[in-house]
Amino acid sequence: MDPSRDHRISVHEDQAFFREAVLFTAGQTGLNATLIEKDYFCTVLLQYLYDQPDSPLIFRGGTCIGKVYADFYRLSEDLDFMISTPPEASISVRRKRMAPVREWVRKISEEMSILTLPEDFTGHNSSRQYVAYVTYPSVFLTEEGPVSRLKWVCVKSP
Template identity: 30%
Template sequence: MINKFELARKAKEYGLQSSTIEKDYVLGWILIGIQNHPRTRDSWVFKGGTCLKKCFFNKYRFSEDLDFTLLDAQQMKEETLRSILKQIVQWVYEQSGIEIPENLISLDPHRSLSIQGKLPYRGPLKQPVPYPSIKLDLTANEQVVLKPEKRKVFHEYSDCPTEMPQILSYSYEEIFAEKLRALAERARPRDLYDVVHLYQERHRLTDIEKLLESLQGKCAFKKMPMPNLVTIEQHPQKSEFLSEWKNMLHHQVKDLQPFEYFWKYLPDIFSWIYHSKNNF
């Protein structure tokens, strides 16, 4: 396990709290553990904002949770899931020294084929009880439209394994589509932040038709209309974008741009998606 002085150096480099860097460090080791486990490496598909940070954009907003779509619904059974997590956290402790007490892991069935959990940890900062925790969001009730990809995990710490594993994750097109759907459905600051950055890096797309295919499939699965500028502007929770912008993101991003900077991109984003299919 790295020491708190390495965390402090990283925190100074990124202009963030040491606790934020510690969480990123622990997240990385849990991801390595998931990839190491024979029952999860080919059936847990990584997605969400943490996937963007750990697999696509190394210099990106820090995230706080782990989101996965499970291809094997049988693993959603609590007894099975606890057994798998027990083996993963034991392996992580053996490899890194990070403590994730098995008896403190919580699992809460959230809705049909979805579970939210918390993984309390004791890392380099040796924080006292109650330990900080990482949120785990698992679902087997999700439409994976495009073939998942194996991607290297970014883990720039001194105890990084010599050969970093590749974890199963959403493709760029699929994660872009998922973020667009989430933006239209729940209107959270982090979704707007992510959508704008995905658009700014749109050269990474291999085919915009795949983005549209994934977006259509996800919206149909959720029985919701395709997102557009009007639906976002008229969202009942739009006011929360502005009121919660800094509160939800300032601890994850150094020099956070104001809300208006991101909001102004939306007309261009939707015009590009629906009218300029070949404009990469």
């Protein structure tokens, strides 16, 4: 990671303050605290990906529209990305194009101990789609227990 691009988000490192901040935000907005927390960790993951040099990822989907383009706020449920590849690209070409992203994903836990990847990206649809779940320790009790997860989808262009 290029240190000049490291603008790490770290509010979560003080758990008591983080919990209080999320609860305050929930009180002010009327939004569910666990969803605010999940949206925060989506932002942490986006920051990590932004800090990677020469990223082929193109951020897209509803979260992208809400965070980048729209005048409304939409809580993140998952993160969607695309990697531009020619439609006729072979499976091996698509896998090769995905290789640096897979490496970044493997290093998430090393570089950001708050986020873990319980399983590697799984490829689907002849390596046109990859899905990974990133987990984080929730400061709230959730249906999933003390650890929550967010879904990360990476799709190659047709």
